[in-house]
Amino acid sequence: MPVAESIVESVVAETSKRMQDPRYTELAVGSFVQTQVEIARFLSARSGRIGGAQGVLEVAFHAELLCECLRRSHGRTLPEVDLRTLDRASKGDPVATFSLREPALASYVASNVETESLRGELCRIGLAVLLALE
Secondary structure, three states: OOOOHHHHHHHHHHHHHHOOOOOHHHHHHHHHHHHOHHHHHHHHHOHHHOOHHHHHHHHHHHHHHHHHHHHHHHOOOOOOOOHHHHHHHOOOOHHHHHHHHOHHHHHHHHHHOOOHHHHHHHHHHHHHHHHHHO
């Protein structure tokens, strides 16, 4: 079942409040990197294609927000995505597949991430997390 728009709105509102703390972004990125080690390694390897360190940080921040939405929607801790699952998520058109499976999350990505390459990586990550949940 896709994440409800109300969950996305709630997480975005809470995130906006938390961003008043200048350390929040760092904490969110750190949380994502610690819980999704293989995805973090994958992003680091692709840094040259997604805008260097700044692109990696941006993707990791938004990926943590997507993960929080998925945690709330599924009511549990998310599994760590392995490279095989990330590879499965890369098949075909990850953006289209993610948009079909998670319209509210895909809408968040489209509305909040300006760079096409970063949107693609976020959809791939979101799809990989969904596959890991199956």
